Amino acid sequence: MRVLPTVRALLPSVRDYAELPRTWRGDLLAGLTVGIVALPLALAFGVSSGAGAASGLITAVVAGLVAAVFGGSHVQVSGPTGAMVVVLGPVIASQGIEALALVSVLAGVMVVAAGVLKLGRVVSFLPWPVIEGFTLGIAIIIFLQQVPAAIGEDAGPSSNAAVSALQAAGAASTTEFLAAIVLVAVVALIMIGAPLLHHRIPGSIIAIIVASVMAELLAMPVARIGALPDSLPAPTVPGWDWGLVIALTGPAATIAILAAIESLLSARVATSISDTGSYDADRELFGQGLASVASGFFGGMPATGAIARTAVNIRSGGRTRFAAITHAFVLLFVVYLATGPVARIPLAALAGVLMVTAVRMVSLSTLRSVVGSTRGDTVVLIVTAAVTVSFDLIQAVGIGVLVAAFFALRALVKSGGVHREEISGPAQDGDSRIAVYRIEGALFFAAAERVLERVSDIENVEVVIIRMSQLQSLDATGARVIADLVNTLERRGITVLVKGVQDRHLRLITRVGVLESLRHHNHLFTALEPAVEHARSHVARNREAPATTS
Structure with a gap:
């Protein structure tokens, strides 16, 4: 009977909205702002993963809403993220797009189980240099993954982001290359310059609009997003083939671990920069797992808490879950009323958005703090980042923890x-x-x-x-x-x-x-x-x- 109190503690309650009568105006404005910021990111992450822009948009709507209601943080904003894209790309390439829904559901169930089993505090055992090295590695991969679109070429056949980028660069044609580079540069300049004018200016959406208008008026030879659904698809249970389930168990476990780590890290960061109270780590896992399951039923991707969007939410005045819920409905509005213009967005413009986003993921001051601390922490950061870029995300975390443990053991030996x-x-x-x-x-x-x-x-x-x-x-x-x-x-x-x-x-x-x-x-x-x-x-x-x- 202990299971019932545990599950009951993970479910939403009226207390989640106790502050809403006082904060609803700020939450509404924050939700509108985050929705505008999340739109190009959702489209870009969907395209970059190989699932398609529609999948990214569906994930942001469905998973964003479910995670906001069931998650353990008052201000967390969830959806498709760069780290998830890095893992999903090889899965879709090897198993086909048909595997996307099933792997989302499998990973979501694993994350839900982790929440029910109260494993939420495990992430607190990850050393800081491992987390920063992991983040640096993901940022590098995201940036490299955008190189083919940024130069108007398809990705190279290699599964390694760096090799694939070099292969694409070698096959680039002059006309498409120049057109794509111009759009990427315009997007980057606007996104970098907009915050200098005012921190609430949505630089990414303005950059997307400007780049799209340029591409149309100048008839630039660049690839577009293409047709998008003008409504949410009906939810369906993914096809249950046991051979495919077995093949996807490993990738689903990787996705689940990654989703748990990223979501809990994002929730922890949100707590440190806001005054909205602490978060419930176990409930956050429960909510993020349900979000991925729901996203899979609608044909979307696995979701995680998004640090960048969560930070925008807090800076824009978000104080309750109503802000993240509003963000999901803003994106839903786009699905039903604005898919025509969105379909004409150049892929190079989305690549520019993600390149700037990847650069912003890395804090130079934080890196200097780690590198300037101890030699062991510096080695841990570099090794974790290198393994992340070269091999596998989960392997990177494991190896990073082992290297950190070695240096911790070494320091402990010296202390005695x-x-x-x-x-x-x-x-x-x-x-x-x-x-x-x-x-x-x-x-x-x-x-x-x-x-x-x-x-x-x-x-x-x-x-x-x-x-x-x-x-x-x-x-x-x-x-x-x-x-x-x-x-x-x-x-x-x-x-x-x-x-x-x-x-x-x-x-x-x-x-x-x-x-x-x-x-x-x-x-x-x-x-x-x-x-x-x-x-x-x-x-x-x-x-x-x-x-x-x-």
Whole structure:
């Protein structure tokens, strides 16, 4: 019965709109603004993925509405995104456009399951350099994917974006190349210049209009979007072929992981730049999964939370879900009333929009912060970005996390260690026969052997005091090394005293035999002074023993 409360917590409630009576005007304006900004992006991402402009537009409408209602963020705006395009392109190329709806539904179900299983906080374990390297890699891929359209050519046969761009460039004809480049330049200049005049000017839509008018008036030889549906298609359940399902399980899992990561990162960024309260990570996964399922039923693409559109929503005054809902209805208005003009938009203009969008995805100040932090973080960022561009997005995240873990482990090893220290206070006769070692930081499998080597080689000592009060973390290997150290020293006739074992470590060192290795149970101390006094008395007794015998 625990499932029912879990599912109930993931469903919409009246509380989602508690602020609407106070914020509806700002939400309405923000929704209109985001809808205008989202239109060219939705068309461009649809074309770039190979699914078509109509699929991108349908995804923005259907998924945008479902995610706004069911998602866990008050201000998140969802739809087709660049990261999803990068994954979908090879899937459509290998399995055909017929696989799009099915892979959307499969990925959506996986994301819904992740929300129900409360896996929403997993993304918080991703290191910052991995996230930034991942974002940089995606931005590079999106930019490279637009090169063929930007020069008026079809994409090259290679599945690698860089190679495909070079292949397309090699086949470009002069006339189409120049016409496409002019439109891309016009779009880029307008998008870059519009915010300088006013931050609310929708530079992308103005750029699209100007480029389209230029293409028509000058009869430029550039490819257009082509015919679009003038209404939403009726929802249908995708064809269920088990062979295709098995073939798409891997890509669907990749899409689901990517959708979860991108959506939660976007929601987290939204929380940091707005005053609309925190987000529910599990509900966000639940809502984004439903959005992809619904999008698949209408023939659309998998959807994720979109950082760029979410940021526009917040900057435009969006404070509740009504803003994202309005954005979906603005796009729905375009579907029913403006598909004719939209069909004449040049593909080169959309390529220009995505190229500028890709560049804006990368924050130079953030990159400088990562590169200027540590050498390890710099390597993690570069490796993650390189693997993203060269191989696979999910592999990039996995490899990035492994590299980050390596450097974290390396830093942890360096933070721990063993140091010999002098006995405090006035020196007494026989103190040279007493060695005090302080173990600090972390003592675990990667650092334990170094402690054993350093302490066990000691010479001309009768008593060793091991201080453990500053030991921050200890695993079974580290505890076992301490036991081996005690045994080694005791076999050599050196008495070992242990001081300052913390309560959280006591159970572990008892289980692995550290206390059993001590010569006497009284050789465990809570303070240093009694341990030193005991050591001095032990040295004194050893000196008196030969005299007594003689």
